[in-house]
Amino acid sequence: MVLADLGRRINNAVSEATKSSTVTQSVVDTLLKEISNALMESDVDIKLVLKLRKKLKATLEVKESDNITNRKKLIQKAVFDELCDLIDVKNVEIFKPRKKQSNVIMFVGLQGSGKTTTCTKLAVYYQRRGFKVGMVCADTFRAGAFDQLKQNATKARIPYFGSYTESDPVKVAQEGVEKFKKEKFEIIIVDTSGRHRQEEELFKEMVEIGEVVKPNQTIMVLDASIGQAAEAQARAFKESSNFGAIILTKMDGHAKGGGAISAVASSNTPIIFIGTGEHINDLESFTAKQFISKLLGIGDIQGLMEHVKTLNLDQGDSMKNFQEGKFTLKDLQSQMNNILKMGPLSKIAQMLPGGIGEMMNQVGEEETSNRFKRMICIMDSMTKKELESDGSIFIDEPSRIIRVARGSGTTVTEVEAVLLQRNMFARMAQTTKNMQSNLPPGMADKMQQPQFQKAMQQMQQNPDMMENIQKMMGGMGGMPGMGGMPGMGGMGGMPSMQDMQKMMQNPSFRQMADQMRKQFGM
Numbered sequence: 291m292v293l294a295d296l297g298r299r300i301n302n303a304v305s306e307a308t309k310s311s312t313v314t315q316s317v318v319d320t321l322l323k324e325i326s327n328a329l330m331e332s333d334v335d336i337k338l339v340l341k342l343r344k345k346l347k348a349t350l351e352v353k354e355s356d357n358i359t360n361r362k363k364l365i366q367k368a369v370f371d372e373l374c375d376l377i378d379v380k381n382v383e384i385f386k387p388r389k390k391q392s393n394v395i396m397f398v399g400l401q402g403s404g405k406t407t408t409c410t411k412l413a414v415y416y417q418r419r420g421f422k423v424g425m426v427c428a429d430t431f432r433a434g435a436f437d438q439l440k441q442n443a444t445k446a447r448i449p450y451f452g453s454y455t456e457s458d459p460v461k462v463a464q465e466g467v468e469k470f471k472k473e474k475f476e477i478i479i480v481d482t483s484g485r486h487r488q489e490e491e492l493f494k495e496m497v498e499i500g501e502v503v504k505p506n507q508t509i510m511v512l513d514a515s516i517g518q519a520a521e522a523q524a525r526a527f528k529e530s531s532n533f534g535a536i537i538l539t540k541m542d543g544h545a546k547g548g549g550a551i552s553a554v555a556s557s558n559t560p561i562i563f564i565g566t567g568e569h570i571n572d573l574e575s576f577t578a579k580q581f582i583s584k585l586l587g588i589g590d591i592q593g594l595m596e597h598v599k600t601l602n603l604d605q606g607d608s609m610k611n612f613q614e615g616k617f618t619l620k621d622l623q624s625q626m627n628n629i630l631k632m633g634p635l636s637k638i639a640q641m642l643p644g645g646i647g648e649m650m651n652q653v654g655e656e657e658t659s660n661r662f663k664r665m666i667c668i669m670d671s672m673t674k675k676e677l678e679s680d681g682s683i684f685i686d687e688p689s690r691i692i693r694v695a696r697g698s699g700t701t702v703t704e705v706e707a708v709l710l711q712r713n714m715f716a717r718m719a720q721t722t723k724n725m726q727s728n729l730p731p732g733m734a735d736k737m738q739q740p741q742f743q744k745a746m747q748q749m750q751q752n753p754d755m756m757e758n759i760q761k762m763m764g765g766m767g768g769m770p771g772m773g774g775m776p777g778m779g780g781m782g783g784m785p786s787m788q789d790m791q792k793m794m795q796n797p798s799f800r801q802m803a804d805q806m807r808k809q810f811g812m
């Protein structure tokens with residue numbers, strides 16, 4: 291069973307269990323059976339499934355005195371916690387590279403697991419975060435390995451090192467790392483040989499390369515689609531190269547993922563990223579809570595925030611303008627450039643709750659991205675005066691629209707769509723400003739406090755609360771901040787004042803607001 295189906299099946303089982311008016315022992319037993327079957331069909335090791343089942347059963351023991359609402363909440367929370375526990379490796383510190391020093395990262399893994407592709411993805415990941423990154427090809431065993439790395443690195447504009455003539459991988463690794471260290475590279479990624487099978491020689495080679503490059507972090511690349519075989523593979527590599535982190539590849543498409551998850555549990559090594567496609571951007575940082583949230587369709591706002599925080603995004607005056615209730619075409623241009631920098635849009639959308647990712651998948655990643663690029667192209671063809679305007683300049687002189695359409699190789703309708711888009715953002719900016727000015731004194735400052743942010747994160751991790759929010763959002767025009775981009779079909783625009791008022795009257799929202807008021811004295 292592929293991961294998306296696993297999430298859906300667990301969700302259905304939980305919904306069924308919490309739907310009935312009484313939660314009896316037989317309802318709980320059916321739930322446990324369904325979750326266990328779904329996990330086993332996804333290749334999760336049977337011992338782990340039995341352990342999870344036992345723990346869930348103990349937590350969910352039915353007592354006569356239980357209140358039905360509490361019981362339903364308990365079911366949702368227990369399932370979420372136990373699934374997290376299944377893939378969470380505790381008490382292991384994860385290496386974090388530091389700037390202004392050389393951090394050597396060595397990759398190990400069998401041939402075909404996606405090592406070279408993942409090296410490039412990680413190099414791009416760090417480069418985007420402002421590190422100076424280089425890649426070394428220490429695979430002299432497979433003909434063409436250096437060419438592959440060279441091709442990937444060139445495409446991603448990452449400096450690389452390798453040799454066509456030297457046959458000793460240890461020498462190439464040493465030379466490459468020394469060269470990049472001398473040139474003050476901050477991240478040096480060493481790609482090693484794979485070979486088809488787990489052979490003595492391969493492991494010996496890993497030990498020798500490790501001794502000369504002295505990696506700060508060794509990462510094992512594990513193909514998620516190999517099912518139960520992942521466990522033996524992880525164990526064998528652990529003995530020779532004692533890797534400290536795992537990247538699971540091919541978690542997209544038809545990967546069951548369960549076998550690899552079991553491998554993680556048995557090697558007590560954390561997964562730090564997952565590969566979700568062949569493209570350079572298809573790498574997602576991994577934490578158990580975020581992964582399970584996404585699996586169960588709860589969304590991953592925390593992950594999205596972290597992702598955005600670590601990118602070098604150019605905000606210019608856009609945010610300031612937005613908060614002040616203004617929004618020019620230039621602001622729209624810089625925000626769209628930022629969105630493209632964030633990586634594949636469908637991945638970003640999947641981090642949002644409420645099935646937005648699925649909606650976006652219907653439109654198609656490429657199509658959305660192409661439309662974004664055309665919109666940017668349109669704005670690139672505008673003059674400074676036009677860009678810094680609110681767009682009304684085009685209404686006064688429609689011939690400008692025709693000129694921009696010609697200059698950007700697009701159509702008048704597309705230019706008009708861009709102007710419309712700016713209007714929507716401007717309306718959103720105005721609404722935000724109105725909302726802020728209606729807040730009680732000091733509330734806006736309180737919302738910036740770490741305590742508040744933490745409470746928001748906790749709220750996001752509470753499946754019950756998120757369900758309520760999703761219901762509230764379901765009744766509204768769409769998600770603020772992502773609304774109404776042409777090509778995102780169906781996502782709707784920003785919520786209107788009426789929608790906002792409707793949301794504020796919702797009992798769940800008021801209950802949540804009361805809680806916050808109490809906690810923060812708002």
Ligand SMILES: Nc1nc2c(ncn2[C@@H]2O[C@H](COP(=O)(O)OP(=O)(O)OP(=O)(O)O)[C@@H](O)[C@H]2O)c(=O)[nH]1
Nearest residue numbers: 401402403404405406407484539540565566567568
């Ligand atoms: N769908 C999908 N394909 C991937 C992913 N990661 C890598 N691949 C593909 O898997 C194949 C093998 O990837 P490589 O990077 O060449 O594998 P390798 O482990 O470096 O292999 P050697 O260089 O031979 O040791 C390529 O076709 C990649 O495009 C992923 O996350 N998802």
